[in-house]
Amino acid sequence: MTELGDFRALVDAYQSAIYRVAYRLTGGREDAEDLVQETLVEAYMAFPRFKPGTRFDQWVYRIMTRNYIDLYRRRRKTETVSLEEMTEIGEPFEVPDSASDPQQVLDRGTWSEPVQVALIRLTPEYRATVVLCDVQGLSYEEASVALRCPVGTVRSRLHRARAQLRESLRPKEGQS
């Protein structure tokens, strides 16, 4: 089998997971597809360095998250987006008033808005951590390799991200 054939076989086995991670990171189909394309081109160029027998999907996630975070930082320099209001220290931020039914307030599993919407409000680093750990089920150790940061950093980012998501998804006090 040719090298491209080997690469295709691996990608085909993890297609849905690769796209899902890209979608959760970007929040939209078009951006997710762009991210997938950029990532796979880069992955193929680096394919000679991939060690057979290791987790191909996690190797791709590493490339994808790096590309995504770099892209976000480049865009932030040229665009003004509301995400700039968010900080990494986890301060609560204002959630737009949604049309949530007050009777659903304390119904666990029913949030004020889709989790994906709240996810996009996180910083790229927090978002990538949540996506890898909570969406793809990577362990802290596996996520630390993909994100190129210590396990402790993965843990703290994940915990803070969940706190922000929880704060964002719960209806404001007074609406219950």
Add this chain to the structure above:
Amino acid sequence: MKNRGNCDGYWEMLNDYADGRLHGHASEKAESHLAECKQCREALADIRSIRQGLVCEPVEKPSLDLWEECYQRIGEDGTPRRVSKVAQVWKPAFGVAVASIVAGLALLLAPCGHPQATEIPMCDLVMQHAGFAASQPLSISSHHVLLTARCMEEKVRTDDDSE
């Protein structure tokens, strides 16, 4: 950081517990606290609900030709970067060898004060040392050496003229 609705200081523990990272005494301690604290039970339920939502929320399907477009693009842009072991070792070695030869020739052909040596054009000296007859066609490598010698000869003449 404060998490409204949680016992202070228990948020980290709840996350670790939800992720199955507490064992033995730590796990027992967490379970004991959860048995007594409604707020923390709700917080733990929130953590699990968020994770469930992230997994189960629908993802917009990709374009049908996404993957073929990726492979086409790989065919256009992506050529695996190969660094052969031969290139890693022999290229630098070859470069050093060529540089040594040129440097050696330069030293050899430098004006040494002998009138006879300076009168003999460098090119001919090079040819003699290289063992080539005047009529013999030059290979590319010897041609390069000859060009280097000619440049040096020109420089020597220029230096002599300026003195």
